[in-house]
Amino acid sequence: MIGSAGAILSVRRICKTFGPVRVLHDVDFDLNAGAVHALVGENGAGKTTLARIIAGTHRDDGGGMTLNGQSYRPAGRTDAQRRGVRMVMQELNLFPTLTVAENIFLEDLPRRFGVINYRLLHRRAEELMAAIGLRDLAVDEPVGNLTVGSRQMVEIAAGLSQDCRLLILDEPTASLTDRETCLLFDQIRRLRARGVAMLYISHRMQEIKQIADTVTVLRDGRIISTHAIDTLTVEEIVNRMVGREISHAPAARTAAKGRVALRVENLCAGPRVQNISFDLHKGEVLGLAGLIGAGRTETVRAIFGADRLTSGRIYLGETAKHVRIRSPRDAIAHGIALIPEDRKEQGLFLPLGVDRNIAVPNLSRLSCAGIISPAAERTLARRHIDTGAIKCAAPDQPAETLSGGNQQKVVIAKWLARDCDVLIFDEPTRGIDVGAKFEIYAMMADLAARGKALIVVSSDLRELMAICDRIAVLSDGCLAATFSRNAFSEQTINAAAFSRHTATFRTQGAAG
């Protein structure tokens, strides 16, 4: 039998093609029991594909695997699970009308003669949620009522609900804030101590340094190298991923503050957004920080007209007259764009090609008297596929067949093509690789330099601190504080984010 350090899974010469496109080339790879093995690589490198092959949701086209020394070629996910291999998917796969508990234990509902034992189910779910620190989530709440972040935690909980020997986590923290990430890591450490092998896919290098034991770099479907985590610096990992040296220090922001581009006054929307006020200047990048469910998404959705305002006013420019934004259409007409947080549900037309996706908000520009010019459409798509480095086989490749990160790039491209004055990014780098992240940061800096005004919502505090001129912190739907660049630190921001139970304090206009 295998020792605690023995290879539990060996992958040998695995290949995979999708139609004409080769996604994995002869991948060799070992996973050890009781270790967290990080898999990193650019968007579309093939990480998810590899993980899915191991978890049984894709079939390989060549090569072989052994699990515990025995030949392993799962016929499907259930088969893999029977052999002790589980995976937490990159995309959310929950059922909104089922409750949290039902979602978590869907694969193995406690039953007798097919009848569910709800008492036992709820007890188990509560135990599990407590273990990963989600005590405040009612287990009989339908999942449809939860925020994206909470849903991701439920998804993780579902992955952890059953015993397994090999656990694959595909970008589990993409929409988690630090607090949940910490809870997740505690859980991972516990599993590691129990001898579970873990394959951890992430684009967040700090996390990888923090939790992984080994790191494997995948580039264009080939294994580049495998190292113990301590032997490589973040820069070295990134360089291997990208295959070249990249400057990852975001251009230092010179807060060249222009005139006011957008002013929000006493914005209230729904029960979760209360009295938010701020100014956004031309050429400025404003961050929105906060815990899960703090109301960041709802705030920007309200500004964009996606949700109805209950009260409050929005001014464009320095005029004294407020604008009425009743729908996203109005917002776009006023030069506001929103890159939504859930690309699959809100951003993309999955069966349509990349070109069609990019064209959608720009049709007025691509048409004359309502008739579209296919040439103009193609040119636009080409340009943005090139500048955005979107990895696709052809411009008309359906968006659903792109890798997660490339899908995100398509959503961004479709709005960049529109050339709005105020751009709102909700979790723009969710699932984006490090290289592309820096490209996006550079692009944001460039947009700001061209006089655009940007709002960035992100759960990644370091990211916000790197790119923003000011950071507004929301806590339980209220604006807790605003920090200018010279005043922010993780401590102050976190303190503000947690302040919801203490007296609300405001430092509006603290920016210089």
Next chain:
Amino acid sequence: TKRGSQDGKPRIALVMKSLANEFFKTMEEGARGHHAEHKDLYNLKVVGIRNEEDVAQQVDLIETIIAQGTDAIVIAPADSEALIPVCKKAMAAGIVVINIDNKLDRARLEREGIQIPFVGPDNRKGAKLAGDYLAAKLKAGDEVAIIEGVPNAFNGIQRKAGFQDAIAAAGLNLVSSQSGNWETAKAAECVSAIATEYPGLKAVLCANDSMALGAVDALKTAGRTDTVYIVGFDNIEAVQKLVKNGKVLCTVDQHGDQLAVYGIEYALDILNTKAAPADKETPVDLVTAETLK
């Protein structure tokens, strides 16, 4: 069951087939007209079903009527057998039941040991009249086709039988018999196809006038209006014009406006005299260009 209404007048329930059908609409209007003139004699309630095939709805309606209480039911049954049990139930509740329009199955009634008088025309006889009139214009061996109603509709079956009687008697050649589902468009489709397949076709016999309208269109499109005769049934208003100008050879009038009235009068008769029920045949008449003049 409660008997007799508050005002002491007998209550008669007229249970029709689809009131969306012109024929039954005419029948209903006849009944209402009669009631308007004899308000002092009885109370009238008219109910109908959604479409002619909806046996279930008709059974349900009668059950409701039994539950509500009535003195007589005059029914144009949607099916000649399926309505018998519920009629039996009505009779058991002391209600006088009169059958109009579509004759209930005699053999079945006998087996159930009940007697329900029938007041109405003989569809087969009517169809035979029309068929004979047509046959006089043709010679033996001429190709003809029948457009039937919905399969298993009793009056449709009767009319087809009547047409067949006439065809056999005159030695005509029946080349095709298809269902036009009582519908104009469906009939047009069938007639078009039959006309193409049988270039020598001399006549189309339709089991109702709506389908005759479809046949008129189909033959017009095929450019064969002048060589193919069309026979209809029911004498609806829209067809009368066509009979007059010769596009439809003839149709059959069952005097729909009187049918229900006969039934009602007969029911009142039985209620008043407690006479033993007997069948009563109503006239069917051939309608041709001459009779319409």
Next chain:
Amino acid sequence: MNNSHRRIPAWLTDYLGMAGALGLLLLIFGLSTENFFSAATFGTIANQIPDTTIMAVGMTWVLIIAGIDLSVGSVMALSGAVLGVALARFGIPLPVAVVACLLVGLLCGLASGLIVVAWSLPSFIVTLGMMEIARGATYLVTQSRTLYVSDRLEMITDTTLLGLSAPFLLAVLIVLVAQFVLSMTVFGRHMVAVGTNETAARLSGIAVRRVRLAVFAVSGLLCGVAALINTARYQANPNNGIGMELQVIAAVVIGGTSLMGGRGSVVSTFFGVLIIKVLGTGLAQTGAQEPTKRLVTGCVIIAAVVLDYYRRRLRKTGTEAAQ
């Protein structure tokens, strides 16, 4: 604790809403006709709903897995036809004939289900095809004639318990069992999952095809059961159940089951059936003409879903409805 605080009001508002709508209808008809409020009326309605109810239960399940079954009327007719032929033409013993009837329904459902899962086709079009096929087969089997079978099936219609007919009790039983399966068993949760997100359901290890197949088979089988009752009351008429599919779907949707899958309740469907039937009976009783009946029925169908919209909005207080 949390449980009782949150779940029950939701159920209650559901049922109370439906019951309210029903009550309103009853009130209107009670006021506008003479003898509406009578034991006889309710007895009649109780006698008239069993077949529709049973088919609506199957349809509810089908809608929950995001399918639709347009063939129910024809399949019922075909099952009834087989029953009728077996009894009236071949004089086969009753139990055998009943089994044959149920089997025909089951097989039709299985056939639709198999085609749907084998090629992952939309059930709308597959069951549309099955609707034609089953109707054609019905005409063939019966040779387009009504077969008289009431005399052989009296025990079905005439058995009563506490003044309620056996078919009615059977229908209620089926409703309760189906609701129980839906909300309390693994299979029920799997149905909801499949209806919500098929891909995710597959990834969660649910045998999606098997669930769908089973649901279509159940829908077919229930058509067979409905056929027993329907035939006992109306004879084996080859035109039975024409247009019934839309009536059944309307009842289910009025009961608040979503056509998009993933959301529905069998008990609410029962209310939906009641509303449709009370409406029909009531309108007939007021002596409304066919055009009026159609107009009112259409308006009630639309009004019911509009009401459902507000009920759902009330329930998820605060969550943005636009989403």
Next chain:
Amino acid sequence: MNNSHRRIPAWLTDYLGMAGALGLLLLIFGLSTENFFSAATFGTIANQIPDTTIMAVGMTWVLIIAGIDLSVGSVMALSGAVLGVALARFGIPLPVAVVACLLVGLLCGLASGLIVVAWSLPSFIVTLGMMEIARGATYLVTQSRTLYVSDRLEMITDTTLLGLSAPFLLAVLIVLVAQFVLSMTVFGRHMVAVGTNETAARLSGIAVRRVRLAVFAVSGLLCGVAALINTARYQANPNNGIGMELQVIAAVVIGGTSLMGGRGSVVSTFFGVLIIKVLGTGLAQTGAQEPTKRLVTGCVIIAAVVLDYYRRRLRKTGTEAAQ
């Protein structure tokens, strides 16, 4: 370049596939009947398809935005009824009557559309309601009588150009325009976007409600246009178009348009209509009886979507079908 290499074969396989299926049907009927291959047959078919085609165009659009319109048959009947009453009962001048007819169709479509968008209700149930309402209104308007109007509308049916009837040419024109709008205009893209992902469409600044409303209105208007042709040929019969909705949907789906929205082609719909009509005419020409007709029609409907499944799979060669 890439584009041209990939796109054109896709279109071709689409149309060739449909044309192949059609050819197969023609062949079968050509061999099994005497006079199928004749100018008369094709003249007849050309004469019979215009109204169905025009309604199927509207239905294609409706399906593309992930809706469904069950009211088309009734709305056509109502428009025709208004036309008939205007001409035959009130003797209103033809142009005015025609405008009234079109207007009625448009208004019905608008009404359905308004209800659908105002409460974001499933169009299935709203148009089911509208189907009842429009049918009821038709009975009211015509007083349940057929109105003879052919003599007033001869110019519609009798005008021909190069041997083709005006209605046929109109239908072809509508098909071409609708296909052009669908694939080449902003509005067409918006329809596809709305049908593919409504939320994303809204967040992309598309006036989702306006698009849906417009599509339902167009569907209604096209029912009005179809009513002109239908009434000219079959008179204003209040029972016109009963069951037509399912026939139209079958044609559209056979043409490969998805019931899930976002995918469809008007030209393929035209092929679908042809297939259905050739089937009907061919079966009638073989003298098949009603049961056979039903059975065969059902089988062809299912076979057509099964074929479509393989065609689609061929097209996206290699892409994981399970995904």
